[in-house]
Structures are given as structure tokens and as C-alpha cells.
Amino acid sequence: MDKLDERKLKILQAIIRNYLETGEPVGSRTISKYTDLNLSSATIRNEMSDLEELGYIVQPHTSAGRIPSDKGYRLYVDTMMSDKIQEVEDMKEVLLEKADKMETLLKQVAKLLAVNTNYATMVTSPQYRSRKVKFIQLTGVDEEQLLAIIVIEGNIVKNKMIDLRDPVSAEIILKMNLILNTFLQGLDPSEINLQIIKKIRDQVGGYFDLISDILDEITQAINEEEDIQTYMSGTSNIFKYPELGDMQKASELLYALEDKKELSEFIAGTTGVADEAGIQVYIGTETPMEAMRDCSVVTATYQIEEGVFGKVGIIGPKRMDYEKVVGTLQTLITQLDDIFKKKT
Amino acid sequence: MDKLDERKLKILQAIIRNYLETGEPVGSRTISKYTDLNLSSATIRNEMSDLEELGYIVQPHTSAGRIPSDKGYRLYVDTMMSDKIQEVEDMKEVLLEKADKMETLLKQVAKLLAVNTNYATMVTSPQYRSRKVKFIQLTGVDEEQLLAIIVIEGNIVKNKMIDLRDPVSAEIILKMNLILNTFLQGLDPSEINLQIIKKIRDQVGGYFDLISDILDEITQAINEEEDIQTYMSGTSNIFKYPELGDMQKASELLYALEDKKELSEFIAGTTGVADEAGIQVYIGTETPMEAMRDCSVVTATYQIEEGVFGKVGIIGPKRMDYEKVVGTLQTLITQLDDIFKKKT
DNA sequence: GTTAGCACTCCACATCATCGAGTGCTAACA
DNA sequence: TGTTAGCACTCGATGATGTGGAGTGCTAAC
Numbered sequence: 001m002d003k004l005d006e007r008k009l010k011i012l013q014a015i016i017r018n019y020l021e022t023g024e025p026v027g028s029r030t031i032s033k034y035t036d037l038n039l040s041s042a043t044i045r046n047e048m049s050d051l052e053e054l055g056y057i058v059q060p061h062t063s064a065g066r067i068p069s070d071k072g073y074r075l076y077v078d079t080m081m082s083d084k085i086q087e088v089e090d091m092k093e094v095l096l097e098k099a100d101k102m103e104t105l106l107k108q109v110a111k112l113l114a115v116n117t118n119y120a121t122m123v124t125s126p127q128y129r130s131r132k133v134k135f136i137q138l139t140g141v142d143e144e145q146l147l148a149i150i151v152i153e154g155n156i157v158k159n160k161m162i163d164l165r166d167p168v169s170a171e172i173i174l175k176m177n178l179i180l181n182t183f184l185q186g187l188d189p190s191e192i193n194l195q196i197i198k199k200i201r202d203q204v205g206g207y208f209d210l211i212s213d214i215l216d217e218i219t220q221a222i223n224e225e226e227d228i229q230t231y232m233s234g235t236s237n238i239f240k241y242p243e244l245g246d247m248q249k250a251s252e253l254l255y256a257l258e259d260k261k262e263l264s265e266f267i268a269g270t271t272g273v274a275d276e277a278g279i280q281v282y283i284g285t286e287t288p289m290e291a292m293r294d295c296s297v298v299t300a301t302y303q304i305e306e307g308v309f310g311k312v313g314i315i316g317p318k319r320m321d322y323e324k325v326v327g328t329l330q331t332l333i334t335q336l337d338d339i340f341k342k343k344t
Numbered sequence: 345m346d347k348l349d350e351r352k353l354k355i356l357q358a359i360i361r362n363y364l365e366t367g368e369p370v371g372s373r374t375i376s377k378y379t380d381l382n383l384s385s386a387t388i389r390n391e392m393s394d395l396e397e398l399g400y401i402v403q404p405h406t407s408a409g410r411i412p413s414d415k416g417y418r419l420y421v422d423t424m425m426s427d428k429i430q431e432v433e434d435m436k437e438v439l440l441e442k443a444d445k446m447e448t449l450l451k452q453v454a455k456l457l458a459v460n461t462n463y464a465t466m467v468t469s470p471q472y473r474s475r476k477v478k479f480i481q482l483t484g485v486d487e488e489q490l491l492a493i494i495v496i497e498g499n500i501v502k503n504k505m506i507d508l509r510d511p512v513s514a515e516i517i518l519k520m521n522l523i524l525n526t527f528l529q530g531l532d533p534s535e536i537n538l539q540i541i542k543k544i545r546d547q548v549g550g551y552f553d554l555i556s557d558i559l560d561e562i563t564q565a566i567n568e569e570e571d572i573q574t575y576m577s578g579t580s581n582i583f584k585y586p587e588l589g590d591m592q593k594a595s596e597l598l599y600a601l602e603d604k605k606e607l608s609e610f611i612a613g614t615t616g617v618a619d620e621a622g623i624q625v626y627i628g629t630e631t632p633m634e635a636m637r638d639c640s641v642v643t644a645t646y647q648i649e650e651g652v653f654g655k656v657g658i659i660g661p662k663r664m665d666y667e668k669v670v671g672t673l674q675t676l677i678t679q680l681d682d683i684f685k686k687k688t
Numbered sequence: 689g690t691t692a693g694c695a696c697t698c699c700a701c702a703t704c705a706t707c708g709a710g711t712g713c714t715a716a717c718a
Numbered sequence: 719t720g721t722t723a724g725c726a727c728t729c730g731a732t733g734a735t736g737t738g739g740a741g742t743g744c745t746a747a748c
Contacts, residue, residue, distance in 0.1 A: 027741050040691050045742070063697045063741050137483050141495060149493055149503070151485060159493070159501045235579075236602050239595035250594070251583035258580050371710050384722050389711070407710050407728045 004054070009080070010035060011047050012056055016068045016076045020319050023243065025065030070284040070318070073296070077281045077322050102126075105339075107231045109312065113332065114234025117325055119316035120257060124268050125229040126302075126310040128156060131188040131222050136180045138214070143167050148214060150221050158221040162213055172207065176214070179203045189222045230264040232257065241317040244294055256291035257315070263289070267299055267313040279329055284318050296320050300329040302336045348398070353424070354381060355391050356400055360412045360420045364663045367587065369409030414628040414662070417640070421625045421666050446470075449683075451575045453656065457676065458578025461669055463660035464601065468612050469573040470646075470654040472498045475532045475566050480524045482558070487511050492558060494565050498652050502565040506557055516551065520558070523547045533566045574608040576601065585661040588638055600635035601659070607633070611643055611657040623673055628662050640664050644673040646680045 004012070014035045018026045028044040048066055051057050056072035059065075068076070106123045113121040135151040146162040183200050184192065192215065201211055235257055238244045244253060257263060266288055278301035285293050296318045303309040312332065314325050348356070358379045362370040372388040392410055395401050400416035403409075412420070450467045457465040479495040490506040527544050528536065536559065545555055579601055582588045588597060601607060610632055622645035629637050640662045647653040656676065658669050 025741090029741080041741090042691055042693095042743095043689080046690090049743080059742085061698065062743095064699075065741065135483075135485055135491075137481070137491075137493075139479075139481050139493070141479060141499065145499070147481075147493070147495065147501065149481075149483070149491070151491065155485065155489070155505060157491065157503045157505075159503065161499060161501075233602070236595055236598040239591060239598070245591055247583060247589055247591075247594075250591075251580055254580040254583070254598070258577070369710090373710080385710090386712095386722055386724095387720080390721090393712080403711085405729065406712095407708095408730075409710065 004051075004056075007037065008047055008051060010037060011044060012051055012068075012072060013076065013080050015048075015051075015057060015066060016072060016080075019067055020321060023241070023317075023319055025060055025067050027065035030065070068319075070286065073283045073318060073322075074286075077283070077326075081323055081326070103229070103231075106229075106310070107233075109332070109336070110231045110233035113312070113314060113328065114237060116328055117314060117316070117321075118234070118237050118240060119314050119320060119325070120232065120235045120237055122230050122232045122257075122260075122263065122267065122313045122315070124264050124311045124313075125231075126304050126308050127228060127268065128152065128308050132186055133184045133188070133218075133222065134186075136177070136184060136218065138173050138177050138180070140168065140170065140173055146173070146214075148217055148221070150218055152222060160217040160221050162210075162217055165209060168207070168210065172204075176204060176207075176211075180214070180218075184218070189219050192219055228264055228268060230260045230267075232260070237316075241319075243319070244317050249294060252291045253295065256289055267297070267311050278333070279326055281322065281326070294318060296322075298322070298325050298329060300333050302333050302340075304340045348395075348400075351381065352391055352395060354379060355388060356395055356412075356416060357420065357424050359392075359395075359401060359410060360416060360424075363411055364665060367585070367661075367663055369404055369411050371409035374409070412663075414630065417627045417662060417666075418630075421627070421670075425667055425670070447573070447575075450573075450654070451577075453676070453680070454575045454577035457656070457658060457672065458581060460672055461658060461660070461665075462578070462581050462584060463658050463664060463669070464576065464579045464581050466574050466576045466601075466604075466607065466611065466657045466659070468608050468655045468657075469575075470648050470652050471572060471612065472496070472500060472652050477528045477531055477562075477566065480521070480528060480562065482517050482521050482524070484512065484514065484517055490517070490558075492561055492565070494562055496566060498649065504561040504565050506554075506561055509553060512551070512554065516548075520548060520551075520555075524558070524562075528562070533563050536563055572608055572612060574604045574611075576604070582659075582661075585663075587663070588661050593638060596635045597639065600633055611641070611655050622677070623670055625666065625670070638662060640666075642666070642669050642673060644677050646677055646684075648684045 011031060014031050015026050018030060018034060028041040028048060031044045031048075032039055032041040048057065051072075052059065052066065055069055056075060057066040058069045060067060102125070106125060110121045110123045113123075132153040133150065134153050134155070137149040137151075139147045139149070141147045141161070144164050144167075146164055146168070148160045148162055150158045150160070152158065179200055183196055183203075187196075197211070197215060200215075201208060204211060235254060238250060238253060244250055280299050282297040282299075284296065287293075287295065287297050292315070294317065295315055297313055297315050298320075299311055299313045301309050301311055312329065314320075314329070316325070355375060358375050359370050362374060362378060372385040372392060375388045375392075376383055376385040392401065395416075396403065396410065399413055400419060401410040402413045404411060446469070450469060454465045454467045457467075476497040477494065478497050478499075481493040481495075483491045483493070485491045485505070488508050488511075490508055490512070492504045492506055494502045494504070496502065523544055527540055527547075531540075541555070541559060544559075545552060548555060579598060582594060582597060588594055624643050626641040626643075628640065631637075631639065631641050636659070638661065639659055641657055641659050642664075643655055643657045645653050645655055656673065658664075658673065660669070
């Protein structure tokens with residue numbers, strides 16, 4: 001039913017392109033000149049009337065030009081976007097310079113993207129699927145404290161300080177190290193059950209309180225909500241787009257962006273992989289967040305290693321430059337891949 | 345020269361109080377009714393005229409009421425603020441619940457403050473003055489990687505992964521541990537010089553490359569810009585205050601807030617302790633940041649232990665409720681103190 | 689099927705008048 | 719000398735009004 005003929009497609013594309021650039025409703029005369037169709041404005045008007053009836057464009061009010069509807073944008077990003085390869089400056093170098101630490105790297109990514117695109121960006125820290133203990137190390141720091149280092153599969157390192165009720169000798173610590181590693185290696189938290197705890201206790205012989213403390217801390221460290229951090233940047237960019245910029249909307253939107261929880265859940269949860277590069281586009285009401293009804297969100301997935309991945313999201317007005325955003329994300333993901341591969 | 349008599353003070357106070365509440369210029373008639381001075385509006389007008397001449401209040405335009413100037417606010421917070429003790433709900437419990445980790449705790453603090461005050465808040469992570477190595481531990485993770493754990497005075501734990509060019513035996517690792525600790529304990533990075541490196545090398549005998557790698561990572565870990573994190577919350581609150589809320593100003597301000605670097609430098613650098621509780625108030629142009637000329641900033645210092653402290657800042661409109669903010673910060677600081685004391 | 693022409697719509701913008709809060713000043717009063 | 723009532727004046731905020739222009743839809747001619 002929605003079959004659009006060649007000409008309608010061309011006109012729709014022209015409308016969208018133009019609107020993306022100017023942000024103002026586009027009229028029939030503009031299109032008549034803008035395209036190479038050599039049609040008069042009147043003809044265009046007829047076609048536009050059809051396109052409106054089909055729901056691809058809307059009129060903000062009678063006697064204004066047309067702007068794309070969500071449906072129109074959708075068609076555009078799905079089928080009409082030109083794959084112009086982005087000549088984004090090589091981001092890798094900028095990134096590597098600062099890549100001493102994952103956290104810094106991700107912050108840097110968010111910032112870089114924000115500066116490059118002029119939209120708001122967010123990056124979530126990688127989520128680790130596996131939570132198997134790879135390695136545990138207890139070390140006496142001083143008389144009162146024990147440092148527990150837990151390495152989880154994927155080389156995530158966690159440390160916990162454990163308060164000692166009574167001093168513990170170096171031998172005991174060594175012994176515990178051995179025993180803990182023997183029993184816990186390769187387990188994930190759900191597998192650390194009473195039986196295992198009992199075995200450990202038997203082996204150590206005594207120090208019940210201490211063992212409980214230690215095991216508590218270890219399981220806590222592993223489970224630790226794998227604090228999906230979200231790093232944002234460029235939120236103030238939304239002021240650059242008048243259609244988001246009236247007090248009301250801007251404040252709502254910023255408020256929503258600030259509530260990182262909901263947002264990151266949405267972005268992290270964008271599982272359906274739409275695109276070979278894992279890039280997904282959400283237009284207007286396609287996002288689950290009310291405050292974003294006038295926005296579009298583009299997400300991408302970066303992967304650190306098998307099963308360890310995080311998300312990158314760009315939030316902008318519906319009339320965002322999808323080509324550029326998608327292109328930039330593509331190169332970014334590629335370059336991140338390179339970085340992580342080298343690091344491993 | 346600026347001696348204000350009792351009556352002028354009372355009037356100024358009334359003006360400020362009123363303006364803090366309403367946010368609108370206050371006229372003479374209002375004051376005449378609002379105060380218990382029993383003076384007619386005409387008299388008030390004369391006094392107001394004087395106050396204006398002295399620079400404590402200004403008129404946005406002829407035939408509008410007066411609003412306090414920065415100087416007026418300053419006088420107010422310095423001498424006229426009532427010390428009404430804030431009956432802030434006990435924040436301790438809320439905080440302790442989540443206080444498993446410093447980072448989470450601080451984020452929580454920022455959020456709590458933002459919700460409580462309806463202003464924008466920021467919290468900087470504690471800064472450690474001393475950088476002395478307390479303790480180093482190398483552990484082989486697998487054939488290719490070595491985990492270095494560095495504990496710095498104040499029990500800051502850092503870890504670094506070190507790629508191994510060739511496998512290293514457990515004995516060697518043990519030996520290195522011993523040697524590294526012998527030579528590096530109690531030193532800060534500036535003291536790790538060539539001489540010491542040479543000594544270490546001599547002792548280990550061989551493994552030159554590895555030792556360089558390890559020492560590199562260690563010094564890097566210690567120096568690591570002690571990433572003064574800043575956690576912000578409630579930035580969208582600024583929309584609640586119309587005087588900050590016009591596009592232009594709001595966007596500037598948000599932009600400035602986003603540039604955490606400058607902001608946190610300012611807030612972290614607020615060294616002069618003005619108040620017995622370490623609370624400082626910056627009004628309007630007293631802040632070093634241009635974008636904040638219409639804002640006030642209140643900062644406080646929390647201390648974790650001797651020499652380890654961080655900052656809390658509240659950013660709001662000049663007509664912020666100073667009493668409440670200062671009060672809230674005071675209780676917050678007290679409660680944080682309690683929390684940290686208990687933890688130690 | 690396409691186009692020129694035309695009446696019509698509606699927003700954006702500027703102009704204008706009005707209203708009211710608040711001032712400064714003067715003159716009278718205690 | 720300090721206080722007050724009265725009054726003219728200022729100036730922003732608000733709303734009504736008018737005008738111009740961009741753009742549409744429709745009709746009739748090509």
C-alpha cells in the first residue's frame with residue numbers, strides 16, 4: 001500500500017535533506033528548484049499532498065511548508081541514506097594518548113564524539129557477561145587490614161579492604177590464598193554456596209569469622225552491580241537546536257538525561273542488532289522515553305573481547321545528520337576495535 | 345564610611361529576604377508592610393535611595409523595585425543570616441545504605457544534596473596529599489600478564505596489568521616483590537630516581553626490561569593525576585529559576601558546568617577557609633567563572649582523614665536560600681565526618 | 689500529467705495603546 | 719529634623735491590531 005514511486009521518493013528525500021540542513025519547514029518552490037526533476041512547484045505540491053496523506057511528512061500548520069514525520073525519517077534512514085564515507089579525522093591517536101585507563105578512555109570517547117557531532121553523547125562502561133573468578137590474592141596491609149584482590153575473567157581487577165578483628169599471621173594468609181584459589185577458581189558467584197564455604201572452613205580450620213568476612217567481600221566485589229557507569233558529554237549541545245531549545249522541552253530533556261539510570265538502561269538494553277555494525281537508530285517516539293519524543297537516538301556497540309561489550313549513544317534532534325552520525329560511529333567502533341585488539 | 349544604621353540594616357535585610365522568596369524586585373510599599381518598623385513607604389523610599397547610593401541594592405530599571413547587589417548579598421551572608429538550624433532529615437542513613445564504595449557514596453551525596461536543595465551540586469573525590477608507597481605486590485595472572493598492586497598511603501589501592509614479553513617464574517616474582525618493597529616502601533614518586541632503579545636492578549640481576557616496565561607502571565599508577573573525579577547532580581534544576589533560565593544564560597551556564605575541569609579546579613581550589621565549618625560563599629562575580637556571574641556558589645570541605653579531603657559545591661542563583669544551603673552543608677559535613685570516622 | 693494563476697490561510701513581526709507598579713520630589717506636618 | 723501624604727512621571731509588561739510574506743489548495747488551461 002505504501003509503495004512510493006521513484007519520483008515521490010526523490011521528493012521525500014529532497015524534503016528531508018533540506019529540512020536536516022535548515023531546520024525550517026520546506027515548501028514546494030524550494031524543492032522545485034532544489035531537485036533535478038524539473039518540475040514546477042505546483043506539481044510538487046500535488047506530490048507533497050500525497051506524501052502527507054501517506055504519513056511521511058506533516059504540516060506544522062496550514063500555509064507552512066512540510067517537515068518529515070517519524071515515519072518519513074524512518075524510511076530515510078532505512079533506505080535512502082547515502083553511504084558517504086565519513087572522513088572523520090583519525091580519532092585513534094587522540095584516544096590512545098589518553099587511553100591509560102578504561103574510564104578515562106570512555107570519557108574521552110564521549111567528549112570526542114560530542115565535539116565532533118555537536119550532539120549529546122553517552123558511553124556506557126563495558127558489561128561483563130562472565131563473572132568467573134580467575135584468581136584471588138589476599139595480602140596483609142598492616143595489623144588491622146587485609147587487602148583482597150579479585151581478578152575476574154576478562155581481567156577485571158577488584159580490590160576490597162577487609163578489617164581484621166585480630167591480627168593474622170603471614171602463614172595463615174598464605175594458606176588461605178592457596179585454599180581460596182583452589183576452591184573458588186572458575187566459579188561464578190551463584191556457585192559459591194554453603195557447601196563450598198564449608199569445605200573452605202574445614203581446610204583452613206578455624207578463623208570462621210574471618211572467612212565469612214572474606215567470602216562476603218569477594219561475592220560482593222564480583223556482584224557489585226557491575227556498576228554500569230555512564231559517561232555523558234555535550235549535553236549543552238541541545239541548546240544549539242531551537243526545536244529542542246524552548247525552556248520547557250530543554251529542561252525536560254536535560255532532566256531525563258540526568259537520570260542516567262533510565263537512560264542507560266534504555267541504551268544498554270538496545271539488543272536487537274539492526275545493522276551489520278550494530279548501529280541502531282531510534283526516531284522520536286521510537287525511544288521509550290517520553291522526554292525524548294522530539295529527539296533521535298543512535299546507538300552503537302563496541303566490543304572489548306568476546307562477551308564484553310558496551311554501548312555508545314548519540315542523542316540529538318530528530319533532524320540530526322544521520323549520515324554523519326552513523327558514519328562517525330562506524331569509524332569510532334572500528335577504531336575502538338583496533339585499540340582493544342592491540343591492548344589484548 | 346559604609347556604616348549602616350540599625351534601620352537601614354533592617355530594611356536591607358527585609359529587601360533581601362523578600363527577594364529571595366519571590367525573585368521579583370521589591371518595592372517600598374512591600375517593605376513598609378513586611379517589616380515591623382511602622383514606617384510609611386515614603387520613608388522607606390528615602391532609605392532605599394540611600395542604600396542604592398551605597399551600592400547594596402540596585403534598580404533593574406527606573407520604576408521597578410530594588411534587588412540586592414552582590415555587595416548586598418555579601419553583607420547578608422556575612423552578618424545578617426539567621427543561624428536557624430536546619431532540620432534536615434537525617435541523611436546519614438540514606439548515605440550509609442549505599443556507602444559500599446567511595447564512588448557510590450559521593451554520587452549519592454551529590455544527588456541527595458540536589459534533591460534537598462533544588463540546586464545544582466557537585467562533589468569532588470578526595471584528594472590525597474601524600475603519595476608514599478606503602479606496599480607493592482606483584483602477582484602472576486597468567487603466562488602473559490603480571491598484576492601489580494600498589495597501595496599508597498591512605499590505603500588507596502591501584503592496580504596495573506603488565507604484559508610479559510617472556511614468562512617469568514614464580515620465584516622471580518617473589519624475589520622481585522621482596523626487593524621492590526624493600527627499596528620503594530615509604531618513597532613518593534619524586535624519590536624514585538635512577539640510583540634506586542640501579543640498586544633494584546643489581547639486586548634482581550637480569551630482567552632489565554621487565555623491571556623498567558614494572559617501575560614505569562608503578563610511577564604512573566602513583567602519579568595518575570589522582571583523577572579528581574567530580575560528580576554532579578541536579579544540573580537541570582537551574583531551569584527552576586527564571587533569572588537563569590533564558591536560553592542564552594542557561595546554555596552558557598550548563599556549558600560551563602559540563603567543563604568539569606575548570607569548575608572542579610575552582611571548587612577544589614577554594615582553599616581559604618572562611619567559616620569554622622569550612623563553608624565558603626561566592627556571590628556572583630566573586631566566582632572566577634564568567635558564566636557564573638548570575639550564580640552563587642557555596643562550597644564545603646569534607647575530610648576523610650588527616651590530609652585527605654574533598655569538596656562539595658552547590659551552585660544556584662544568586663538569590664539562593666543561603667540559610668538553608670549553609671545549614672544543609674553543615675549537617676552533611678558533620679554526618680560525613682561521622683561516617684568516615686566509623687569506617688576507619 | 690503538468691503548469692500558471694489566484695484566492696486564501698496563518699504565522700511572524702512591528703506598532704500602538706493601555707495599565708500598573710514603583711519611583712522621586714515637594715510640601716505639609718510633628 | 720525626620721516623617722508622611724500626594725502627585726506627576728517613568729517604564730516594562732501585556733494585549734490588540736495591522737501588515738507582509740511564505741506557502742498552500744484549487745481551478746482552468748495547456
